[in-house]
Amino acid sequence: MHPATDPSTTPVYGVRPSKPGLYLGLFHGRDTPHQTMHGWGFDGPAIGPLRYFHTTYACSVHVEFFSPTDAQLFTGTHDTLMDLAINGDLLCFDGKLYGDWTVYWVSPEECHRPLDTFRQNVRTNELRRQAKPIPWDEDS
Secondary structure, three states, X not given: OOOOOOOOOOOEOOOOOOOOEXXXXXXXXXXXXXOOOOOOOEOOEEEEEEEEEEEEOOOEEEEEXXXXXXXXXXXXXXXXXXXXXXXXXXXXXXXXXEEEEEEEEEOHHHOOOOOOOOOOOOOOOOOOOOOOOOOHHHOO
16 A cells, blocks of 8 residues: 555646656546546646556556656655555555556657746747747748
8 A cells, every 4th residue: 555645745647747668558547446436536646757657467467767856745755666456346545546557758859848937928838839820821
């Protein structure tokens, strides 16, 4: 069992993380295996950045964090290895169960940009344009 993660410091699936890398996103969350679901449940954490993600016989998941500091957010220790159990068809993490999970890559360009403390008008964190700017008449 892992210690309760602090939602204010851990990335949430569906929200841009601040660091690039490989992430395990948990969603369609519930509190008990037989909970009656009304809707899709809740979003869980975006666990990472990870060095790897590995599943064994659809009964356990093994991950390794790149950084002991990132591991601390999710495990409560600086141990970079973490094992997650699968209960039936649900992945278990932090006392919650998730019906869906995905492994995905976040590039540096997709990361949440830090707030601009020196700007009068704060930039949004929408996807930034890559390469050369596109003229307004072509931007549709």
